[in-house]
Amino acid sequence: MASHRRPKQPSRARVTFFGAAATAAATVGITATSAQAAPQPTIDEVQAEVDSLYEEAEAVTEEYNGAKEREEELEAAVEDLQDSAARGQDELNELRGSLGSIAAAQYRNGGLDPSVQLFLSSDPDAYLSRASTLDQVSGRQAETLQLIEGKQRILDQQRAEAADALAELESLRSDLGDQKETIQGKLSEAQALLNQLSEEQRAQIAAQEAADREAAERASRAEPRGDITPVEGSGYAVAALNYAIGKLGSPYVFGASGPGSFDCSGLTSWAYAQAGVALPRTSQSQAGVGTRLGASELAPGDLVFFYGDLHHVGLYAGNGQVVHAPRPGQSVEYIGLNVMPFQFGVRVA
Incomplete structure (x- = not known):
């Protein structure tokens, strides 16, 4: 989005003057023939301001591009975490189902093993801490419960990471909207400035840009x-x-x-x-x-x-x-x- 010419850098006074003149004209509609009219900005002043707005817009555009790149990364990360969490939940359900089958078999054979009763009435962490002292867990049940405990921990972590990534994504999307509005605002402001000029003045700007380009190319012997x-x-x-x-x-x-x-x-x-x-x-x-x-x-x-x-x-x-x-x-x-x-x-x- 860079300008085709080295923009002339107006002094702080010239920029202030230009802004005041444009604001006054836009606010109260003072005509050039009015006795109290502020001097209209020159073509050079308009071009310098337009170039500055385009440069500012491009700088924000690159920030926007970086944020969009991060948005794509976050979307992919959230999708991966959610997929992993779904697979982890399926594995967890399968393990719990296998333990439930053991409980059903024990019930049919005359009652539940105390270890299974304990599992079904509390979470795996509490079960393991209590069962380790009561020596109530068979080898196979202990292994299954340890797998359940580990997978539950991983699943909780994945869900927390996904929630954090989604929160960052939501905030980022809000920032993207703000950046887009800023870019559009600067471009609209630049176009409004150019629209204040006559067709002849805009043609003069285009001709000056072409002349500046040719001069720069001659200077570089290109x-x-x-x-x-x-x-x-x-x-x-x-x-x-x-x-x-x-x-x-x-x-x-x-x-x-x-x-x-x-x-x-x-x-x-x-x-x-x-x-x-x-x-x-x-x-x-x-x-x-x-x-x-x-x-x-x-x-x-x-x-x-x-x-x-x-x-x-x-x-x-x-x-x-x-x-x-x-x-x-x-x-x-x-x-x-x-x-x-x-x-x-x-x-x-």
């Missing part, structure tokens, strides 16, 4: 790529890159990981998965999967990370170019390595 020609080479990194190249033009959708749409880390994780390599879901986690590299050390297929908090990631395509999923309203594309604030690359181990 030759822009625009086709889907596969990169030659072998290994899973090149294979992952070619899978990503095959998705050029696919739309950006926050939280998406293919195959029809992607966010930034969704594209990289999907591409490497097609090449047979599992990557973590978030850009920050992906930054720790291999050896860090400087710009001069990059090879096709290496992961490349941008911004200080590493909230954006792409795949190095060679010749100073990166394949990435940019931001809402845009599609998977090539971009120059230096268009965004590059931090480092990672060669997947």
Whole structure:
């Protein structure tokens, strides 16, 4: 979701001014011709604010992706625990049934053994502690009761773990809803700012972005790529890159990981998965999967990370170019390595 241009960082005064002007205009509907109208924000100020909102939204998106990954892990863990508990209960019922059969046989033959009476009137733990002093347990019954005791303990533990995991899952799902609302709010705010501009002003922003991109590519002496020609080479990194190249033009959708749409880390994780390599879901986690590299050390297929908090990631395509999923309203594309604030690359181990 990263911007295609290095956003101009407005001063604190400019941001405050912009926010005040926008709020005033939205609240009381002051027109530009009114004698008391606040100055309208400039195109540069609008673009800087929009870029900032998109960056904030992408940072929250990566938090959302991490939470979604944890949600999937918890769902699998809960399912496993519940399955294990169900199997444990069946085994426990079978053991208790076998002990009940012994009781029935003893009753038919003239009465219940005291040990069986004791078991049927209390829990296994109490039975074993009392029976051990009374020496009332036959070898086979003692073994069965010890199995029951052990399985009951395991079953209780599994049920407690499942309950804890379900509670965490419920809390996580609430957090996911809040994060989704935050992302949507920032995207809506960015769109509202752009909607304040005229069609001509929006065209000027698009033209400026294109000019900034060209300037950055010229500065890096990179030759822009625009086709889907596969990169030659072998290994899973090149294979992952070619899978990503095959998705050029696919739309950006926050939280998406293919195959029809992607966010930034969704594209990289999907591409490497097609090449047979599992990557973590978030850009920050992906930054720790291999050896860090400087710009001069990059090879096709290496992961490349941008911004200080590493909230954006792409795949190095060679010749100073990166394949990435940019931001809402845009599609998977090539971009120059230096268009965004590059931090480092990672060669997947």
